Amino acid sequence: MTTTTPPVARRDARRADPPRPRAKRSPFVRALPYLVPAGLLYGYFLVYPMIDAVRLSFYDWSGFRTEPQVWVGLRNYVRAFTADPVFWTAFKNSLIWVVLSLAIPMMLSLLLALGLNRKLLGRNLFRSVFYLPAVFASITVAAMWRWIYNPTLGAVNQGLKAIGLESWTHQWLGDPKIALYSVFVAAIWQSVGFNMVLFLAGLQQVPVELVEAARIDGAHGLQIFRNVTLPALRPTFVVVVILTIINSLKVFDLVVGMTGGGPAQSTQVLALWSWTQSFQNHTFGQGSAVATVLLIISLALVVPYLAWALRGEDH
Amino acid sequence: MxxxxxxxxxxxxxxxxxxxxxxxxxxxxxxxxxxxxxxxxxxxxxxxxxxxxxxxxxxxxxxxxxxxxxxxxxxxxxxxxxxxxxxxxxxxxxxxxxxxxxxxxxxxxxxxxxxxxxxxxxxxxxxxxxxxxxxxxxxxxxxxxxxxxxxxxxxxxxxGEAIYYNKTLFAKAGITGTPTSYDELVADADKLVAAGITPIQFGGTVNWHVMRLLDSLIETECGSTVADALNTTQKGWDSEPCVTDAFTALKTWGEKYINQGFMGISNDDSSQLFYTGQAAMALEGTWFDANLTDNGVNPDDIGIFAFPTGTGRLYxxxxxxxxxxxxxxxxxxxxxxxxxxxxxxxxxxxxxxxxxxxxxxxxxxxxxxxxxxxxxxxxxxxGLYINNDQNLSLDQTTEYWRIQNSVLTGDIAPADAGAEFQKFIDANS
CATH class of the missing domain: 3.40.190.10 (Periplasmic binding protein-like II)
Structure with a gap:
């Protein structure tokens, strides 16, 4: 037997409630008290320094509070583009780093994620092992790889000698022709695990029923991957690509720790060159000009891709 | 002021x-x-x-x-x-x-x-x-x-900075005394090479370590007056032939006398070669006394002599x-x-x-x-000749190191090094 509250009683109950004031304020206004503290912090610690760096790029300043900032217009940019012997090397290296990062570690991460998404013995152990380098501080990774590449005592050259390939031994960090790529290998080792985890998370979102349906329809593995898995991974790809581009342009500590930008500035990148100009050479105007160029490149690469990807999402 | x-x-x-x-x-x-x-x-x-x-x-x-x-x-x-x-x-x-x-x-x-x-x-x-x-x-x-x-x-x-040397390795190479001129130093380095011994150790990732050699070669090749004028940018680096001589000598040291792979290691790593008797010389300063004993080197095996620049000044x-x-x-x-x-x-x-x-x-x-x-x-x-990272301005020092390393890696010819540095000085003056 069911019991129901008589309608009259319900009406009485409603009448008994205290009258609610009508919400006139918009959700945004109501959220403001919560947003303001974070907004102020964000503005002071992120937006203001960014704007100030752009402003400083039009001044000549040694960084000493006792010395004035002198307006020089575009001179820092002209100097960077025409008279700075390192700028274009750093520019080229930064672009090479972005392209390689998009090509190699991302591909490896995807392959590892696909492999470790299958049921196999020790799967979680392998996932942990591959992810482990991502938790190390970059400067630690740099110290490890510096030893690995040590020309006399390092594991690489020792290993090559042990298997009779002594002629392949090399100054991995001392030869300007290959030093950048030697550092990049360490970057691959460090970054593959993190992207692998992102792809693994993305793979969990691939609808099993769609895969099953494709299989029943006779699609083979590659077709299922291309037509079912890849489209489902699109949001993950957007995240991974954007993070990879940003992290590649920001690369700094690994280079500092392994080569310091050398030999002969051959592994210099824009972020490190901006820092060197500002904090080592004490030419803050030139350092800020390089930082501004880096900011423009970052926006030029990330914003169009993000817009394209989000448009695809909407469709 | x-x-x-x-x-x-x-x-x-x-x-x-x-x-x-x-x-x-x-x-x-x-x-x-x-x-x-x-x-x-x-x-x-x-x-x-x-x-x-x-x-x-x-x-x-x-x-x-x-x-x-x-x-x-x-x-x-x-x-x-x-x-x-x-x-x-x-x-x-x-x-x-x-x-x-x-x-x-x-x-x-x-x-x-x-x-x-x-x-x-x-x-x-x-x-x-x-x-x-x-x-x-x-x-x-x-x-x-x-x-x-x-x-x-x-x-x-x-x-003071001077050359620390391993007496045992010098004796093994048939070197009986310390060099009193730059030519004798080079001759001793040749003897060490002939005996299968690395003459001198440097770590290239910290630019100031190899810089000590370049500074000393400039003092040697140019003499004290011209070296001071160059190091304070009062003279043009592109107009003194001794600059090319110094960079040529630097390249020779890099190719023949410095430990293999020095461009890829730090001074801490390269010092191990001296501590363990794998390199015969190190261009270091008075602070190195303590480093040697702290690393178990028998001080009786070590001697010190000033870099024989010929000017009489100490680095x-x-x-x-x-x-x-x-x-x-x-x-x-x-x-x-x-x-x-x-x-x-x-x-x-x-x-x-x-x-x-x-x-x-x-x-x-x-x-x-x-x-x-x-x-x-x-x-x-x-007298004293000072490390160039204390003579030059900060941005000049960065460029000085780039050119020094580029000469060592073969990316800049010794004959072009002085002009390259002067170009930077002029562009930023």
Whole structure:
């Protein structure tokens, strides 16, 4: 037997409630008290320094509070583009780093994620092992790889000698022709695990029923991957690509720790060159000009891709 | 105040290195003053300096605790940072109230001179008169203090740099004496190569290590007058043939005499080759005495000789304690500096920072047998040529290192190196 509250009683109950004031304020206004503290912090610690760096790029300043900032217009940019012997090397290296990062570690991460998404013995152990380098501080990774590449005592050259390939031994960090790529290998080792985890998370979102349906329809593995898995991974790809581009342009500590930008500035990148100009050479105007160029490149690469990807999402 | 780097270097370079001969004359009024802060109130003095190693840390603790015991109203708080962080921190606080009362720094124009130029150093002339410091320190030590036209700081160390060599490896290569000319040095290096021994070790990832060789080759090939003019950019690097000779010699050393793969390792890594007897020579400074014994090297196996540049000058630089121009306690700061350089205190800590005390009345340290090798080297020197990262401006130093390394890697021909550097100097002048 069911019991129901008589309608009259319900009406009485409603009448008994205290009258609610009508919400006139918009959700945004109501959220403001919560947003303001974070907004102020964000503005002071992120937006203001960014704007100030752009402003400083039009001044000549040694960084000493006792010395004035002198307006020089575009001179820092002209100097960077025409008279700075390192700028274009750093520019080229930064672009090479972005392209390689998009090509190699991302591909490896995807392959590892696909492999470790299958049921196999020790799967979680392998996932942990591959992810482990991502938790190390970059400067630690740099110290490890510096030893690995040590020309006399390092594991690489020792290993090559042990298997009779002594002629392949090399100054991995001392030869300007290959030093950048030697550092990049360490970057691959460090970054593959993190992207692998992102792809693994993305793979969990691939609808099993769609895969099953494709299989029943006779699609083979590659077709299922291309037509079912890849489209489902699109949001993950957007995240991974954007993070990879940003992290590649920001690369700094690994280079500092392994080569310091050398030999002969051959592994210099824009972020490190901006820092060197500002904090080592004490030419803050030139350092800020390089930082501004880096900011423009970052926006030029990330914003169009993000817009394209989000448009695809909407469709 | 402003200064010219050429004048600064000329003063340093022409100063006789008379620390051990005591040409600054003895008999100082340095009983180590005691008492309270001059205002009678409790005073906290702050001191910034680079991270101190074991014996240095113990020495500093001794000086501070003795001073505080003698001056109960003054407390000294010191802050240590890594070398680069120390430089950055001081540059950031120059001209503000956030700096320390006293700071330790290198004296050279590119470092100490930079802060003097930024108005950070208090002129201590009145304290030199008050405490009689001019008699306490040698003329050589004071040359670095007065090079900018006033009394900037008090001398703390005068570090010499020379070639440490392994006697056993020299004997194995058939070398019977130390080289007295550059040609003899090269001949000895050839003998070491012939005996299958790496002649000299350097670590290229820290640019200033190999720079010591280039600086010495410029001094060798150009002579002291031209080298000083070049290093202060008073002469064009593109107009002196000796510049090409120096870079050519550098390339030769890189190809024939320096440890294999030196461009990819640091000075710490390359020093291991010397500690373990795998390299016969190291171009290091007085601080290396302690490094060698700390790393288990038998000091009896090691000898030291000045880089035979032919000019008679010794490679090296000075380090000093400065009083911040914005310090609210300059009298107490001066009192502290007077105390720590007094004969009584220096006798307790001599050898911790350098083999020789800045105080002319204090005998050189005897704790490490290698310390005893330095006095004759200083005595024989006719002057000082300074590391170029202390001569050149910061951006010039960065470029100087790039060109040095590019010559070593073959990316710049020695004949083009001088012109390349001059192009940078002109573009940024």
């Amino acid at each position: 402003r200064y010219t780097r050429s004048a600064a270097v000329a003063i340093s370079a022409t100063a006789a290195l008379a620390l051990v001969t005591g040409c600054g004359s003895g008999g100082t009024s340095d009983a180590g003053s005691s008492g309270s802060g001059s205002s009678g109130e409790k005073v906290d003095l702050t001191l910034w300096l680079p991270t101190q190693e074991d014996s240095q840390k113990a020495g500093l603790e001794t000086l501070v605790s003795d001073f505080e015991a003698a001056n109960p109203d003054i407390t000294v708080k010191y802050e240590e940072r890594s070398v680069d962080d120390h430089k950055t921190a001081l540059r950031q606080v120059a001209g503000t109230d956030a700096g320390p009362d006293i700071y330790w720094y290198w004296e050279g124009p590119g470092l100490g001179g930079e802060l003097v130029n930024a108005g950070m150093s208090l002129d201590l002339t009145k304290y030199y008169d008050q405490y009689g410091w001019s008699d306490r320190f040698s003329d050589a030590a004071l040359a670095g203090i007065t090079q900018y036209g006033q009394h900037d700081g008090i001398p703390w160390t005068l570090q 090296g630089f000075g380090e000093a304690y400065y009083v911040n121009a914005t310090s609210k306690h300059p009298d107490e700061a001066a009192k502290f500096l007077d105390f720590i350089t007094s004969t009584a205190e220096q006798e307790k800590v001599v050898g911790a920072w350098a083999a020789m005390s800045p105080n002319v009345d204090v005998a050189p340290a005897t704790g490490n047998p290698l310390h005893e090798l330095w006095p004759p080297i200083f005595k024989a020197a006719t």
